[in-house]
Amino acid sequence: xxxxxxxxxxxxxxxxxxIDSEIAxxxxxxxxxxxxACRDCMDEFTVEKLVKALVMRSCHETAxxxxxxxxxxxxxxxxxxxxxEE
Numbered sequence: 001x002x003x004x005x006x007x008x009x010x011x012x013x014x015x016x017x018x019i020d021s022e023i024a025x026x027x028x029x030x031x032x033x034x035x036x037a038c039r040d041c042m043d044e045f046t047v048e049k050l051v052k053a054l055v056m057r058s059c060h061e062t063a064x065x066x067x068x069x070x071x072x073x074x075x076x077x078x079x080x081x082x083x084x085e086e
Contacts, residue, residue, distance in 0.1 A: 007034055011041050015048055 011034040017023040018031045035042045063071075 008038060008041055011035065011038070012044060015045060019045070019049055019052060 011018075011031050014023055014027060014031060018028060023031070035045055
């Protein structure tokens with residue numbers, strides 16, 4: 001990325017909130033304006049949205065039952081060990 005001005009830093013620091021629609025509308029308008037004017041920040045926004053979409057798509061998969069059972073067993077084992085040590 002070639003831009004690093006205060007507008008870029010501000011927009012990029014709020015990018016995840018913007019993508020998740022968890023930002024005030026005034027900030028949202030400001031970031032949208034900045035993204036329209038700054039190609040580098042728009043590229044970053046595009047990449048972040050793509051990554052978020054890929055992660056969301058991957059999160060719909062279910063782990064095999066054998067793996068889930070092993071993880072739950074490990075959690076219970078650690079929980080018992082912690083309780084015994086206290």
